[in-house]
């Protein structure tokens with residue numbers, strides 16, 4: 024098993040180091056190779072993501088990513104040039120974001136108890152408004168226009184919806200909620216709704232429901248317990264998973280996988296949080312999201328037992344927290360001892 | 364003053380009736396004319412929004428709308444054909460959505476006290492992904508594609524941003540947060556960001572900040588107290604205002620205005636909630652959102668004192684609630700007495 028590691032910017036290096044510590048404790052001997060990508064390399068060399076690095080990454084079984092992005096780089100350069108290029112080039116069409124209110128933790132919602140929220144968002148990762156199909160005219164003049172196009176294919180929509188149903192089939196509550204905005208985005212929404220109805224027929228014992236994205240955003244606050252598996256498009260998934268992170272106690276705990284289920288290309292696992300330059304280098308970032316990303320990675324690579332061990336250790340770690348400030352390395356140490 | 368009333372579907376008629384009751388109590392003698400539009404008319408006659416009705420509505424000072432939409436009508440027919448057509452034809456480019464956690468009420472957030480949330484979302488109302496610029500090919504085949512295009516003009520972006528700054532200038536905290544997704548939607552995001560920076564120069568004593576839509580969705584749950592005025596595009600505003608409604612105690616209380624500040628066309632005032640067919644006709648829908656929509660309408664038409672009176676009466680009504688089931692007409696009666 025060969026894993027490429029892109030620590031990236033800000034707190035990326037600190038939290039990924041703890042993820043690797045836990046990986047080594049739970050499954051010793053995995054070969055990991057660091058790759059230097061992100062704001063620092065961009066400033067030093069002007070390079071964002073050289074083709075040669077892309078080709079090397081492609082030879083790995085998976086990629087562990089810390090965080091990319093820094094205020095010193097213009098918006099879009101690293102996001103489009105590195106993060107989204109990885110997702111698109113490696114056809115990572117399932118952007119998987121489990122959302123749990125962990126036992127022992129308290130979220131911001133008054134009427135929700137730990138353990139009650141447990142759903143997973145299957146966000147489409149290779150289409151929609153993320154296609155980069157925009158343009159503009161007359162920049163800087165009163166006549167300026169700018170466009171962004173959402174591109175959706177039956178191919179792309181069908182495969183991610185089928186993945187969501189397959190995941191629901193392996194869960195207890197067996198329900199898939201499709202989220203879109205079919206009442207306004209009638210073309211893309213129609214494609215999603217028709218495809219959803221057809222794929223649902225292949226899974227007759229999975230319950231289904233549909234919600235508009237605005238309603239889903241509301242229910243995620245008023246009744247997040249209702250969800251099991253949510254499948255949605257790239258942009259809606261981006262927004263909903265941040266709400267999900269908020270109601271489950273913050274993005275310090277949220278892990279995600281950018282998955283190519285066919286294994287034709289490596290999948291990528293990363294915390295949902297960003298590079299948090301304001302606290303970088305101080306050893307106080309919570310590495311739990313990076314550690315849980317390692318668990319998702321192991322699960323994807325067929326090591327479900329080790330993934331479960333990490334999740335259980337994280338549950339123990341979180342239950343034992345007393346409100347003391349977090350020390351990044353100590354969290355990694357404790358979780359490593361628990362999984363070893 | 365002439366006001367057109369489109370009660371619409373489901374609970375629309377019930378809640379609008381209470382809004383009109385309160386209007387008559389606070390400012391007797393306003394001429395109101397009912398218009399029959401919505402699912403019932405569509406089923407009876409096949410008509411969604413005849414041009415003749417449009418021309419009559421255009422002769423009014425404002426429109427009060429209840430709710431449109433019913434599961435018996437295919438998605439998009441009434442939304443695109445009636446609601447969005449009104450917003451677009453009457454160039455209602457400011458979609459105004461005040462968000463308050465009213466004194467005496469409890470929202471879902473454990474650490475937020477009544478009175479602490481008080482912001483307003485200025486949602487662009489005539490552009491973006493709502494333009495209806497989508498299409499598709501090869502429908503129903505494996506080769507199907509569908510597109511949705513977000514159209515943004517300097518004209519449209521600038522006028523709504525300027526409106527947001529002007530509103531912030533009249534508030535206590537004087538801060539405008541612009542929300543977009545500039546790191547992915549670089550073309551439209553660039554236009555929004557550059558325009559925001561330029562308009563901000565005209566308002567040197569208004570504080571500004573920028574947030575990505577995913578971060579804003581998160582902060583709206585973890586720290587909604589931070590917002591004063593939010594300005595954002597049509598779709599982001601749709602989603603954020605539903606989160607705002609959720610954290611301020613549900614869409615039963617959220618009012619909105621679709622405003623054409625030039626008064627070239629009538630503005631429209633409507634509850635954020637939908638037609639709620641499941642509880643229609645039972646007299647148990649909360650009319651507060653419709654009543655507050657009347658207040659927004661009066662404010663827009665230059666009757667600020669009457670608008671304040673309604674808001675104060677609503678505050679009294681909400682503080683006095685004891686958890687008893689709501690009786691729609693009784694709420695209207697109580698508020699009417701308070702404003703008379």
Ligand SMILES: CC(C)[C@H](C(=O)O)[C@@H](O)C(=O)O
Nearest residue numbers: 102106107261295546547577
């Ligand atoms: C950084 C950004 C491009 C990215 C996205 O929008 O997908 C992030 O918000 C995420 O959710 O992974």
Ligand SMILES: CC(C)[C@H](C(=O)O)[C@@H](O)C(=O)O
Nearest residue numbers: 206207237442446447601635
């Ligand atoms: C019904 C729908 C078209 C509408 C919108 O998306 O604008 C609604 O959600 C709203 O927020 O007023």
